[in-house]
Amino acid sequence: MPKTDTNTNFLGLLGFALLAVVLIALPHLLSFSQQEILVLLVINVLLVCSYRLLTLTGEWSLAHAVIMGVGAYSSALAAKQLSFPVPLAMLTGAGVAGFLAFLLSFPLFRMKGFYFLIASFAAGEVIRLTWKWSDLTFLFGGPKGIKRIPPFPDFLSIDFYEPVNYYYLCLIVVAISLLILYRIERSRIGLTFHAIHWQDKLAESVGVNTFRYRMLAFVVSAFFAGLAGALYAHYVGAVAPNRFSVEEMVYILIWAIVGGTATFYGPIIGVVTLTILNEVILRSLDVDEMRPMFYGAILIISILFLPNGLESLLPKIKGWFAARKEKRAMTEQLAE
Amino acid sequence: MTKFAMNRRDFLSTTAAVTVMAGVSMPKMSFAADKVVKIGFLAPLTGAVAAWGKPGLDGCKIWADWVNADGGVKIGDDAYKVEFVAYDDEYDPSKARTGAVKLIKEDDVKFIMMLGGDPWPGASPVAEKENMLFSTLLPSDLSPDTELLVAPCEVHPIYNVTGVEWLAENKPELKTAVVCAQDDSLGKPSVATYLAAFEAAGIEVLGDPIFFDPATTDFAPIMSKMLALKPDIICLDTCYADYVHPLTEQAFQQGFKGQMISCTADFYEKMVEKTSKEFMDGFIFQFPDFDDPAMNAEHINFQKPNDFYAEYVKRYGKGEWSAVSWEYASIMDLWANAAGRAGTTEPVKVLEAMKVGGTGKQAFGEAKWWGKELFGIDNALVGQWPVVAIDKDGKARIQDFKSIPAWWDKHKDLLIKHMKALNQMYYQRS
Secondary structure (H helix, E strand, O other), X not given: OHHHHHHHHHHHHHHHHHHHHHHHHHHXXXXXXXXXXXXXHHHHHHHXXXXXXXXXXXXXXXXXXXXXXXXXXXXXXXXXXXXXXXXXXXXXXXXXXXXXXXXXXXXXXOOOHHHHHHHHHHHHHHHHHHHXXXXXXXXXXXXXXXXXXXXXOOEOOEOOOOHHHHHHHHHHHHHHHHHHHHHHHHOHHHHXXXXXXXXXXXXXXXXXXXXXXHHHHHHHHHHHHHHHHHHHHHHHOOEOHHHHOHHHHHHHHHHHHHHXXXXXXXXXXXXXXXXXXXXXXXXXXXXXXXHHHHHHHHHHHHHHHOOOOHHHHHHHHHHHHHHHHHXXXXXXXXXX | OOOOOOOHHHHHHHHHHHHHHHHHHOOOOOOXXXXXXXXXXXXXXXXXXXXXXXXXXXXXXXXXXXXXXXXXXXXXXXXXXXXXXXXXXXXXXXXXXHHHHHHHHHOOXXXXXXXXXXXXXXXXXXXXXXXXXXXXXXXXXOOOOOOXXXXXXXXXXXXXXHHHHHHXXXXXXXXXXXXXXXXXXXXXXXXXXXXXXXXXXXXXXXXXXXXXXXXXXXXXXXXHHHHOOOOOEEEOOOOOHHXXXXXXXXXXXXXXXXXXXXXXXXXXXXHHHHOOHHHHOOOEEOOOOOOOHHHHOXXXXXXXXXXXXXXXXXXXXXXXXXXXXXXXXXXXXXXXXXXXXXXOOOHHHXXXXXOHHHEEEXXXXXXXXXXXXXXXXXXXXXXXXXXXXXXXXXXEEEEEEEEHHHHHHHHHHHHXXXXXXXXXXXXXXX
């Protein structure tokens, strides 16, 4: 009905406006260290959302952290060695990550499922070990990585060393990126990704080139992971191979799994909840050595009781309210 | 049997009450009427490198308790109680940056101690912007740009030359060695140092050093590869405790009968348990237990080392003593002394006071500020360093104190040569 559509659109817009106000006001409500955490959180939101795009085709990669690293290293080198302006270096980093994914697609998409998972891990390790290779230390800095990466330059006397300013920069970049990712998912291309995930043989039988669509998902996903890496590199000022190890990849998987990957917002809920839990709540309890144990316990509990991720909470809550409303209506009817 | 039942309301109210009671009744680490100076402790307290962070914080707590019980640190006309504020950097540069910001802007610390290594580049811009004095245990973090970073305790990995020098003097029959290390920022400069030390001592290194990935969990093939070369000496370089233990066990299980040398042998009692006293007899490393009688020598600057060790063992257990248990505390001795002389806790003034005359009181004796040729800046305090060996009873004992500057004066060309070959000179780092 047109009226309901208008109401829904209005509520949607109102929701977005409220979210925008909250996101703009947020850093001013936080402590200095929480502002730092917020910057990294926004970068990780882009990272995990870009990862989800690949999972739409049904493939789970173990190279995503390394792909982020490719963006970080490329952007750092472009800015430091080639003297590119930092914004251009960032785009170059993202582009190199996307191009590398394009090249990797040829061997990797000869495999599917578990075999793709393992092959992506191997490919990621080859890249990561190349950064550590002593013959290339002059370029990648070996195990110590690259330091003193040029920061994002001041713009109209805005100092991007300050976390609040860098947060706003990241927020704009990530919001645009998420919009693009969302539009891709909602387009015919996104529907084809879903089709490949659930019925790849059927999709092929109607003329869909599954290899090309998988490659497209991988390249787009890598581009945005690379962009996240570039944002990270020019903020922290250093990149090293260990930062993009399999341990970091496990975190991306945990954010995606705990949040859920069925909806666009699932991984965002995952990364936001777990970051607040680990970096704010558990740290404030002053139980540093016990933090991994608490974190692990909460993950286990979350997976046990919410196997479809935190995103499944919202429909559950909606259902609970609907059932309550129905029950109340029935009680009132009976009373009459 | 009575069935215990608790509804949600009871559970919530009980939890809230317990939380409030805990908050009210927990003792507070504050000194209401006294002046307090806060010191930041930014090091890994969890994860693979925690063994080089957590024991150091434990040592600092003892240091603070003793100093505060004595009335605090005298700075200017006032006595300050010392309070440590810790932040777990998880050996990650981004978390080191967050931690540095928290410690400086929220906790108002006047000095920050780090392990160094991978996290330092993250904290480095904060140090520069905020003019904060930092210390590292790893001088390989030093470069001409790091003016506010000092390495006042441990000159890793340069002191490793003393172990090899002692070995060559006392066991001249050992002629060959093999070296292995994890492929990271700790392993590589240390390998360069051991290669230089072996060359200086006339000991041949068989084959290329074996670099293994830090994610390695199976050490049998690495040890097999080393033993295949039939060396007199197996050198474990600066491997983390998680690698030294399994590598040593593998050497034992695969029947190695020769000499072992390592930078560290943290929690060595556990290695003795897993191998044998006979096997571990003569194992050389660089970090003494502080109950060693040799620690009472006149040149030692560390305050009451034997008592410190006893207190540490009493509080945390004998098996918890490690290479870093005393190091951060010894840096605090230096800082407190410099702050006292500067009459202020202001970081730049304290640094100036620390470096007055170009010398300082390092834990094991008088030392000089050094490092220009190797790190591009004279911000490392270098002097004597102990050589430690495990005896037939499975106890670590200091064998000798040897001079690092004396070795450097004779063999610096060798060290620079090997550092260059492994791209470890400060100007070769990206």
